[in-house]
Amino acid sequence: MSTTFLIVGAGQAGAQAIDTLRREGFDGRLILVGEERELPYQRPPLSKKFLHGELAAERLPFRHRPFYDEHRVELRLGSKAVRLDRAAHTVELGGGERLTYDRALLCLGARARPLPCAGANLAGVHTLRTIDDANALRAQLRAGASAVIIGGGYIGLEAAAACRHFGLEATVLEMADRVMARVVSPEVSAFFAEAHRAHGVRLSCNTRVVSIEGSDRVAAVVCGDGTRLAADLVIAGVGAVPITDLAASAGLAVDDGIVVDEYCRTSDPSIFAAGDCVNHPSPHYGRRIRLESVDNAFEQAKTAALNMLGRNVIHDRIPWFWSDQYEHKLLIVGLRGDRDERVLRGDPRRGGFSTLYLRDGELTAVEAVDDTKDYMAARKLIAGRARLDPTKAADKGRDLKDAVI
Ligand SMILES: Cc1cc2nc3c(=O)[nH]c(=O)nc-3n(C[C@H](O)[C@H](O)[C@H](O)COP(=O)(O)OP(=O)(O)OC[C@H]3O[C@@H](n4cnc5c(N)ncnc54)[C@H](O)[C@@H]3O)c2cc1C
CATH class of the missing domain: 3.50.50.60 (FAD/NAD(P)-binding domain)
Structure with a gap:
């Protein structure tokens, strides 16, 4: 009998997992359950170009219907998963249908607080x-x-x-x-x-x-x-709350999100989780975190999908996020710590500036305003655990990498 992978939650992470599983050769039964009626779609434009009327609704889905048909994805949209029975390996939908899985992936996202x-x-x-x-x-x-x-x-x-x-x-x-x-x-x-x-x-x-x-x-x-x-x-706009009730009522570990290990595996080895609903370890930063960002959902879903296929891949990413407000772009990379030294690079009155965070000299995070160049440089430097001279790093006249000590 063919293996069944069941993905619950048809958002950013769910869509990415489908993509990765088929791309990596998973040939079994693939089911995607989503409470919303729509095919998985991008959320960032909902507060940006879509809200401004500059992006049509047809541009929001990651993939259109033919993709799911061609890739033999069984869609259960407009269906809420209401019960997860780990002993029986089943998920029950609101309409009463019961789906059996070999491996399941929870991509339940968050709800507005x-x-x-x-x-x-x-x-x-x-x-x-x-x-x-x-x-x-x-x-x-x-x-x-x-x-x-x-x-x-x-x-x-x-x-x-x-x-x-x-x-x-x-x-x-x-x-x-x-x-x-x-x-x-x-x-x-x-x-x-x-x-x-x-x-x-x-x-x-x-x-x-x-x-x-x-x-x-x-x-x-x-x-x-x-x-x-x-x-x-x-x-x-007072924040978001991770959706964990399905996991919690099935007895999975939950603590500000569904708790997973570095392989995106929950406390049940046949159930994985990814995206906004997940509390995961960050090996780079040595602490557990829950993130609400496209990059996190995308990368974690990729890792979870690979591990559902038995690949043993660790999720260890430097997080990043963006926000568009008027003509300005904010790009944030990394995670700052409460006690990190803060360095201002550039003059906010002249536009194009950044705040850098250093922990014992090591660059941990950067907030770049209208400054893609510094943001791109910071991504590499943070991943490489570069240490910076704060005085040189503050000097916008130099390349950021020239501040490395
Ligand atoms: C307005 C807005 C703007 C944003 N802007 C940015 C941005 O600029 N940059 C950035 O990086 N991130 C941004 N984000 C965050 C980003 O969109 C999320 O981090 C990302 O969508 C998370 O993906 P996910 O798959 O974890 O969750 P989601 O995309 O939320 O998908 C989860 C899906 O699971 C479904 N679901 C939940 N429970 C069940 C159940 N029991 N049964 C079936 N289905 C279920 C939900 O209905 C939902 O469709 C924004 C988010 C919003 C809302």
């Missing part, structure tokens, strides 16, 4: 994770309307840029003392805060939302200091 306040379920309050979310939001982006964006992270800020693109009044409320505080340096935060203000966004940090008011639909957002902001729509 719900707003923890009264009024979060009113009509006109949006989150942004799926194409349905993006379509619902786009339909509300009308010039003159006022949007309140809760959360000054990537998604909130990219959504604010889309609001301004369509001529809405946009206010961003951020609980921390600066935007993107969790992921970038104060200099990078200040640069993007200024870019948003220059494009007409009102930005208020140190501001906690306590409730959303409205009768049948949102009318206002109320802040901790009593301020009440009228709103035609609200966009909540």
Whole structure:
């Protein structure tokens, strides 16, 4: 009898795993289960070009239907996996179908974190994770309307840029003392805060939302200091939560994500996991991490697929991420540590600058703003565990690699 590989979750990681398995010669039965109705599609444009109306919906899927037919992929779209029975090696779908697997791969992603306040379920309050979310939001982006964006992270800020693109009044409320505080340096935060203000966004940090008011639909957002902001729509960008319930209820180890080893294997050797839903070790950084990025989902799915084929490949990547806001591109590579030395390279007022992070001299991470060259150089230097002279590294007049000691 042929071997069956079952992939649960038809997003970035699920699509990549299909690709790798067939490319690497897996000839058995291949089933892809996805809760959304769509073929696997790219999410980054949902807060960027797609939201701006500059990318058509047909351009979002990674592959179109003929690819899945040609590669003999059995699709179960619009079907949620509701139970994983490890002893029986079966996954049960919402409609009652029970699928048997030899090896399974969980690529369940993450869901938008719900707003923890009264009024979060009113009509006109949006989150942004799926194409349905993006379509619902786009339909509300009308010039003159006022949007309140809760959360000054990537998604909130990219959504604010889309609001301004369509001529809405946009206010961003951020609980921390600066935007993107969790992921970038104060200099990078200040640069993007200024870019948003220059494009007409009102930005208020140190501001906690306590409730959303409205009768049948949102009318206002109320802040901790009593301020009440009228709103035609609200966009909540307050983070994402890994989807782990299927794994947890089957008794797999879960700890801020499905726990896997460096081979992307869960605590059950016949079940693998990849992407946003995964908590994995980073051999390079010597710690466990959970990442929400295209590169991570793509590379981890590749490694998981190879290991489902018995190849024994270790996942050890230097993570990277990007965000587009107006004409600016932020590129982040590596993982900074709390105690890393911070070095500013270049002048934010002149554009094209970076924040570098050094741990005992070793380059651990770089945040590059409008500076692809430094970003590309940093990728190699971080992977090679290069040590830099901080004074030379701060000098934008020199190539970054010339700062290596
Ligand atoms: C608006 C937006 C903008 C982004 N921008 C960027 C960016 O600029 N750069 C970047 O690197 N990353 C970006 N990301 C993050 C990136 O898209 C994710 O990291 C990536 O999609 C993760 O892939 P994944 O396969 O792990 O999860 P997903 O792509 O989320 O796929 C998971 C799929 O599993 C399905 N699923 C969950 N549970 C079940 C179940 N029980 N049964 C069946 N199916 C199930 C879900 O419905 C979903 O379709 C962005 C994300 C969003 C939402």
